[in-house]
Amino acid sequence: MRPPAAQRKNKINQGALYSWPMGLWFIVFFIAPLVIITIYSFLKKGVYGGVEPQFTLRAYE
Numbered sequence: 093m094r095p096p097a098a099q100r101k102n103k104i105n106q107g108a109l110y111s112w113p114m115g116l117w118f119i120v121f122f123i124a125p126l127v128i129i130t131i132y133s134f135l136k137k138g139v140y141g142g143v144e145p146q147f148t149l150r151a152y153e
Contacts, residue, residue: 135148136148
């Protein structure tokens with residue numbers, strides 16, 4: 093016997109609710125570092141190592 097439509101909809105909403113911690117971990121430990129690395133790749137290399145906050149495409153020539 094299938095559950096009524098309201099109960100099925102409630103189970104779908106519970107699945108989305110239960111998946112938000114995984115999404116948060118994905119953002120914090122995958123997306124954020126990827127964005128930081130991408131931003132750093134467009135910065136200018138500093139004199140003594142490090143980076144200077146100046147946009148450049150020199151690394152991609």
